[in-house]
Amino acid sequence: MNRIKISYIGDKPTISTNGIYFNHSKPDKYIYLQSITHILNVLQNITETQSKKIKEFNLSQKLSDSQILDSLYKVFPEFNEFYSQNIDSYERKIKAEEEEIKDNSSLSELDREILQNNYNLIFDYRIQRAKNKLVYESMINGAVKIIKEKRISLIKSLFTREFFHILQSIKTTLEREKNSPQITLQFIDEPNSDIEIELLIKFAKS
Numbered sequence: 001m002n003r004i005k006i007s008y009i010g011d012k013p014t015i016s017t018n019g020i021y022f023n024h025s026k027p028d029k030y031i032y033l034q035s036i037t038h039i040l041n042v043l044q045n046i047t048e049t050q051s052k053k054i055k056e057f058n059l060s061q062k063l064s065d066s067q068i069l070d071s072l073y074k075v076f077p078e079f080n081e082f083y084s085q086n087i088d089s090y091e092r093k094i095k096a097e098e099e100e101i102k103d104n105s106s107l108s109e110l111d112r113e114i115l116q117n118n119y120n121l122i123f124d125y126r127i128q129r130a131k132n133k134l135v136y137e138s139m140i141n142g143a144v145k146i147i148k149e150k151r152i153s154l155i156k157s158l159f160t161r162e163f164f165h166i167l168q169s170i171k172t173t174l175e176r177e178k179n180s181p182q183i184t185l186q187f188i189d190e191p192n193s194d195i196e197i198e199l200l201i202k203f204a205k206s
Contacts, residue, residue, distance in 0.1 A: 004069070004080070004083055004131060004135075005065070005131075006030060006033065006065050006068065006069065006131060006132055006135055007030065007065070007128065007132075008028055008030045008031070008132075009028050009030065009125055009128040009129050009132065010022060010028055010125065010129075011023055011024050011026055011027055011028065012026035012027075012129070013122050013125065013126065015115065015118045015119060015122060016115075016118075017107075017111045017114045017115055017118075019118070020118055020121065020122055028129055028132055029129075029132045029133045029135070029136035029137075030132040030136075031162065032136055032162050032165055032166055033068050033132070033135065033136060033139070034062070034063055034068070034162070035057075035059070035160070035162040035163055035166055036136065036139045036140065036143065036166050037063055037067070037068045037071045037072075037139065038057045038058065038059060038061070038063075039054075039057065039143055039155065039166065040071050040072075040075065040139055040142055040143050040146075041071055042054055042056075042057060043143055043146040043147065043150070043152065044071075044074060044075065044146060046146075046150055046152070048150075052150065052151055052152050052153045052154070053152075053153055053154035053156070054152065054154060054155045054156065055154070055156045055157075057157055059157075059158075059160075068135075069135075071139070072135060072138060072139055072142065075139075075142030075143075075145065075146070076138050076141075076142055079138060082134075082138070083131070083134055086130075086134055087127065087130060087131065087134070090126075090127070090130045091127065094119070094123065094126060094127075097119065098116060098119050101115045101116055101119070102116070140166070140169045140170060140173055141173065143170055144170060144173045144174055144177070147170070147174070147201065148174075148177070148203075151203050152201060153200070153201050153202065153203075154198060154199070154200055154201070155167065155170070155198065155199045155201075156196060156197070156198035156199075157196065157197060157198075158194050158195070158196055158197075159187065159194070159195040159196055159197045163197055164197055167185055167197060167199045168185065170199060171183050171185050171199060174201070179204065181201050181202055181203040181204065182200075182201070182202040183199065183200065183201055183202075184199070184200040185197070185198075185199050185200075186198060186200070
């Protein structure tokens with residue numbers, strides 16, 4: 001099985017005739033892959049007899065890209081096929097955008113040339129961002145699947161921007177589910193303690 005490659009690339013680009021600009025409020029999903037992998041690994045290792053409340057993560061352990069992908073393939077063995085379909089579709093979308101530039105009569109010939117050059121310059125960059133996003137979203141979906149199967153009731157950690165973003169993603173994905181559980185995402189800020197964040201999940205009794 002050929003493995004994909006993930007790597008940090010950067011913020012979301014905006015392409016215009018004036019150049020290429022980067023939106024710092026739209027970071028590369030790669031920055032979240034370490035933390036979501038730690039969550040996914042703990043979720044996968046919880047047994048039926050263990051507590052459904054997760055309160056500890058070994059965040060000091062630096063994971064390699066290979067370890068991140070290993071965790072993904074455990075919950076999504078058919079990911080390569082899914083990945084190929086989606087990346088091929090995204091490449092077609094970009095190429096369609098480039099064709100629209102060629103046919104845009106409202107642009108001068110110079111502006112069309114500048115835009116086409118900018119699209120070519122940023123092509124590989126956009127593809128890598130799409131790869132990273134696809135890995136991240138697939139890992140979120142994998143975490144949600146395990147949370148539902150094992151009826152996890154709590155995920156709690158020290159607050160970091162990455163964990164907050166990930167727990168928001170898990171909450172949003174769970175809320176889209178049919179018969180979704182009651183979900184609360186909250187901060188815990190007690191005197192003389194580090195700020196914590198927790199996701200409370202209450203499933204209906206079966």
